[in-house]
Amino acid sequence: MIDKSSPIPIYYQLEEYIKKLIESGQLKPGDALPSEREYSDKYGISRMTVRQAILNLVNDRYLYRVKGSGTFVMEQKLEQKLQGLTSFTEDMKARGMKAGSTLVNFEIIPAHRKLASLLNIPEHGPVYEIKRIRLAEDIPMALERTYISANLLQGLTEKIVENSLYKYIEETLNMKIDSGTQLIEASVANKEEVNLLEIPELSPVMIMQRTSKLEDNRVFEIVKSTYRADRYKFMIDLKRL
Amino acid sequence: MIDKSSPIPIYYQLEEYIKKLIESGQLKPGDALPSEREYSDKYGISRMTVRQAILNLVNDRYLYRVKGSGTFVMEQKLEQKLQGLTSFTEDMKARGMKAGSTLVNFEIIPAHRKLASLLNIPEHGPVYEIKRIRLAEDIPMALERTYISANLLQGLTEKIVENSLYKYIEETLNMKIDSGTQLIEASVANKEEVNLLEIPELSPVMIMQRTSKLEDNRVFEIVKSTYRADRYKFMIDLKRL
DNA sequence: TAAATATAGTTGTCTATACCAATAATCCAT
DNA sequence: ATGGATTATTGGTATAGACAACTATATTTA
Numbered sequence: 001m002i003d004k005s006s007p008i009p010i011y012y013q014l015e016e017y018i019k020k021l022i023e024s025g026q027l028k029p030g031d032a033l034p035s036e037r038e039y040s041d042k043y044g045i046s047r048m049t050v051r052q053a054i055l056n057l058v059n060d061r062y063l064y065r066v067k068g069s070g071t072f073v074m075e076q077k078l079e080q081k082l083q084g085l086t087s088f089t090e091d092m093k094a095r096g097m098k099a100g101s102t103l104v105n106f107e108i109i110p111a112h113r114k115l116a117s118l119l120n121i122p123e124h125g126p127v128y129e130i131k132r133i134r135l136a137e138d139i140p141m142a143l144e145r146t147y148i149s150a151n152l153l154q155g156l157t158e159k160i161v162e163n164s165l166y167k168y169i170e171e172t173l174n175m176k177i178d179s180g181t182q183l184i185e186a187s188v189a190n191k192e193e194v195n196l197l198e199i200p201e202l203s204p205v206m207i208m209q210r211t212s213k214l215e216d217n218r219v220f221e222i223v224k225s226t227y228r229a230d231r232y233k234f235m236i237d238l239k240r241l
Numbered sequence: 242m243i244d245k246s247s248p249i250p251i252y253y254q255l256e257e258y259i260k261k262l263i264e265s266g267q268l269k270p271g272d273a274l275p276s277e278r279e280y281s282d283k284y285g286i287s288r289m290t291v292r293q294a295i296l297n298l299v300n301d302r303y304l305y306r307v308k309g310s311g312t313f314v315m316e317q318k319l320e321q322k323l324q325g326l327t328s329f330t331e332d333m334k335a336r337g338m339k340a341g342s343t344l345v346n347f348e349i350i351p352a353h354r355k356l357a358s359l360l361n362i363p364e365h366g367p368v369y370e371i372k373r374i375r376l377a378e379d380i381p382m383a384l385e386r387t388y389i390s391a392n393l394l395q396g397l398t399e400k401i402v403e404n405s406l407y408k409y410i411e412e413t414l415n416m417k418i419d420s421g422t423q424l425i426e427a428s429v430a431n432k433e434e435v436n437l438l439e440i441p442e443l444s445p446v447m448i449m450q451r452t453s454k455l456e457d458n459r460v461f462e463i464v465k466s467t468y469r470a471d472r473y474k475f476m477i478d479l480k481r482l
Numbered sequence: 483t484a485a486a487t488a489t490a491g492t493t494g495t496c497t498a499t500a501c502c503a504a505t506a507a508t509c510c511a512t
Numbered sequence: 513a514t515g516g517a518t519t520a521t522t523g524g525t526a527t528a529g530a531c532a533a534c535t536a537t538a539t540t541t542a
Binding site for chain 4: 035036037051054065066067068069070071
Binding site: 009010011045046047048049052066067068069070 | 494495496497498499503504505506
């Protein structure tokens with residue numbers, strides 16, 4: 001269960017082990033976990049190391065603890081599934097639709113002031129602009145413009161973009177995309193959007209602007225997407241603070 | 242700064258101290274914190290205790306750490322209070338605007354099929370319909386229609402609605418609103434919305450439909466809101482799963 | 483000059499130990 | 513039975529020290 005000679009940290013091994021027990025249903029909501037000292041004795045590891053594993057799971061809302069009583073499995077961890085940072089392809093897949101993409105433009109442009117500020121780079125600095133029409137069931141769904149600092153991500157090619165940019169970043173470059181914010185507003189399609197999305201003039205659209213960051217907190221990309229309002233709804237889960 | 246004889250835990254004292262430095266601007270985004278060992282030496286406390294304080298702040302997104310390099314203040318502090326289940330009033334307050342409200346309609350209606358299904362009650366069952374114009378700085382911002390099962394929440398009055406419905410539910414009835422989902426879409430204002438929101442015909446609007454549940458998972462209310470697109474943007478935080 | 487190497491400093495992992503604080507169960511006197 | 517004290521168990525706080533992994537900088541070497 002626990003491999004002390006592994007390069008994988010012990011606390012992490014224990015963490016994943018307990019997580020699996022919960023997700024597989026072997027530990028049910030409300031169940032009590034063995035005490036820290038039991039884990040410590042059983043696996044021959046320090047109690048502080050056990051604590052690190054358990055506290056991480058408490059932070060992720062898998063467990064909760066009561067002083068003097070014990071550690072228990074949370075009632076419902078089945079929260080925010082649609083909350084995550086998903087790609088268009090994943091999003092469509094979750095909706096049961098076939099995703100497609102047409103590359104409209106791929107070039108390096110100088111960042112205008114607002115973009116530079118958002119990307120946290122100097123004004124006029126080089127930025128990839130990737131403009132794509134996103135298709136669902138072969139019909140236009142959204143116009144997507146991605147902006148990435150060319151200094152941060154050198155050597156980007158059309159080919160990489162046409163496969164999966166995210167996969168390339170995470171697997172080849174070994175950078176981790178961590179979190180972001182998303183701004184949502186309703187608007188009316190402009191001329192470019194009318195043409196590319198194949199919708200009537202003055203059609204309503206939903207504009208979403210996403211900022212993604214890397215683990216080290218550097219801004220990685222700005223994505224501005226214009227969705228056809230007649231085809232797209234967006235669902236989020238709300239959590240009580 | 243640190244009072245070792247205090248019953249307040251040392252790590253917590255240090256945590257609050259650092260938090261204050263950030264919130265008062267003495268530590269600015271991107272600034273490096275003193276290293277763990279510096280804190281440890283300076284205050285005569287163990288490095289592990291310092292770690293506990295710092296790791297808590299990392300968890301709360303005040304700080305981030307880079308192995309081998311140091312601990313730094315996050316770029317964007319916690320401005321994202323918009324994630325929770327907030328009322329219109331709270332939402333506007335967070336945006337620095339004065340919130341107002343005009344009651345347009347308050348009656349009990351029979352639930353049509355879709356509404357009944359959403360509320361999880363029988364078709365034609367009695368439902369409060371509360372229709373309000375929401376004002377920001379005395380100008381219409383949204384048209385809000387709230388639907389609540391009359392059997393679940395008996396004896397609702399206009400007066401209660403005009404104060405705070407949420408407060409009434411939580412404090413007087415002692416029910417706890419726990420979580421919900423929100424559906425967002427863009428559209429064009431219909432005639433009623435054009436009139437009540439005082440916007441031109443064919444104006445774009447953002448429609449948000451919220452479902453709120455009680456702690457015991459019963460659906461408590463459906464709120465369908467139509468926001469003026471020219472006045473309202475919506476921001477959410479995305480988290481990696 | 484450029485590349486490789488050493489170094490100092492940082493966070494990350496882990497151990498072993500000690501005592502405190504809250505809870506739960508038991509026992510006992512009333 | 514009820515209430516109170518006792519005890520065992522649990523998580524919470526805190527220490528001191530060791531080594532690993534990583535980063536940035538300085539130094540040496542080619």
